[in-house]
Amino acid sequence: MSELRVLVADDDASCRLVLRAAVERLGYECTVATDGNDAWRLFQEAPPDVLITDWMMPGVDGPELCRRARQRPDDGYTYVILATALGEHEHVLEGMEAGADDYLTKPISPFDVRARLVAAKRVTELHKELERLNAALATQARTDPLTGLGNRLLLHEDLAALHDRAVRYDQGYCVALCDLDDFKRFNDTYGHPAGDAALIELGQLLARETRRGDRAYRYGGEEFLVTLAAQTLPDAVVAMERLRSSVEQLAIPHEASRAGDVMTISIGIAAWHYDDLDTPTTVLDRADALLYRSKAAGRNRVTSDQPEHQPDPC
Ligand SMILES: [Mg+2]
Numbered sequence: 001m002s003e004l005r006v007l008v009a010d011d012d013a014s015c016r017l018v019l020r021a022a023v024e025r026l027g028y029e030c031t032v033a034t035d036g037n038d039a040w041r042l043f044q045e046a047p048p049d050v051l052i053t054d055w056m057m058p059g060v061d062g063p064e065l066c067r068r069a070r071q072r073p074d075d076g077y078t079y080v081i082l083a084t085a086l087g088e089h090e091h092v093l094e095g096m097e098a099g100a101d102d103y104l105t106k107p108i109s110p111f112d113v114r115a116r117l118v119a120a121k122r123v124t125e126l127h128k129e130l131e132r133l134n135a136a137l138a139t140q141a142r143t144d145p146l147t148g149l150g151n152r153l154l155l156h157e158d159l160a161a162l163h164d165r166a167v168r169y170d171q172g173y174c175v176a177l178c179d180l181d182d183f184k185r186f187n188d189t190y191g192h193p194a195g196d197a198a199l200i201e202l203g204q205l206l207a208r209e210t211r212r213g214d215r216a217y218r219y220g221g222e223e224f225l226v227t228l229a230a231q232t233l234p235d236a237v238v239a240m241e242r243l244r245s246s247v248e249q250l251a252i253p254h255e256a257s258r259a260g261d262v263m264t265i266s267i268g269i270a271a272w273h274y275d276d277l278d279t280p281t282t283v284l285d286r287a288d289a290l291l292y293r294s295k296a297a298g299r300n301r302v303t304s305d306q307p308e309h310q311p312d313p314c
Helices: 013-025 036-045 062-070 089-097 110-140 152-169 183-190 192-209 233-250 280-296
Strands: 005-009 029-033 050-054 079-085 102-106 173-180 214-220 223-229 265-271 302-304
Touching: 005 013, 005 036, 013 029, 013 050, 013 110, 029 036, 036 050, 036 062, 050 062, 050 110, 062 079, 062 089, 079 089, 079 110, 089 102, 102 110, 152 173, 152 214, 152 223, 152 280, 173 183, 173 192, 173 233, 173 280, 183 192, 192 214, 192 223, 192 233, 223 233, 233 265, 233 302, 265 280, 280 302
Parallel strands: 005 029, 005 050, 050 079, 079 102, 265 302
Antiparallel strands: 173 223, 173 265, 214 223
16 A cells, blocks of 8 residues: 655644644554745755645745645645635635645544545555656657667667766767678568567667666667777777677578678767867767778678878868
8 A cells, every 4th residue: 555645734733733633543644834934945955746735835835835835846636625624614715725635624634634544545546656657758758669779769868968977077989880791681581570579689689788877778770889988989989899799699591791691780880079070970970980890891890080090081
C-alpha cells in the first residue's frame, strides 16, 4: 500500500493536535508547521502528497501557500485541503481558485479529515501513475526497440548536452559513426531475420564494450554512433580500433562481404574542435564523410580526422 505524506499548517495548537491525530490514526506520515513560513520551508524541503492548511496564519497565508504549491517545479502533485472557520465560506471559493482541491470546516471533525484523505489518496495515486507512465513513455520514445540502444532522438539530446559541457569546460569530445559492411548483401544472402539478429548482437557488443562516459546509439538502419566524452582523438581512435576488432572477432559469417568472410564494420571518427564554430551537426557531418572514406578504402577500418591523417593542403 502506498503511503501518504501529509503536511499540516495551522497556527492554532488545538487544530494542529486534532489534524495530526486524525492523519496519524490512518497510518499516514504527518509533519506539522506552526505558521505559513514554517509550512513553506517544510514544503520546499520535502513536497508532501497532501497539504492541509489553515486560511489565516502569520507569514505566508493559506491562499498564498496554495498558489505556491501549484507552482511546484517538479512534476509531482500536492493535494491541497484548505481549513476554514464555519461562516467563512466565501474563503472556500477563493481558496479553491488559488489552487486548493478541497476544504475542511472548523472545528475539525476527524471523520471529515478521514473522508478528505480518501479522495486525496486516490488523486495523488493517479498523479503518481501518470508520472510513471510519462517517464516510461519518454524512455520508450528514446530507445531503439530492436537493439535496446538509445535512438536518434536520445542521441541528439545527449549530443547537445555533451557539446554544451565541452564548450563550458573546454573538454574535447569525439563522435564515431559505425556502419556494418555490406549489410544489404548480408540480408540478401541470409535473410532479414538473420540481419536483425546481427544488429542485436552488434548492439549488445556496443553496450558491453563502450567505456564509462561513452555512449552507443543506433543511428538508423545498420548505422551506429558512439559518443566519446572528454576524449582526445588519438584515444578515441584506439577505442574504436578495439571495437572494430571485436566485431570482426564475433565471427558472424558473411560470405557476400567485400571486406572478408565475416561481418565487419567501417568507422569514421570526428573530434570537436575547441577553437572554431564547430557544432554537433558539423561534427556528425565530418564523421559521416570519414566513414565514407573507410568504405572507399576497402571497409573494415577506422578513419579519423587526425591532422597527420589529413592530405597536405599545400
Ligand atoms: Mg489561523
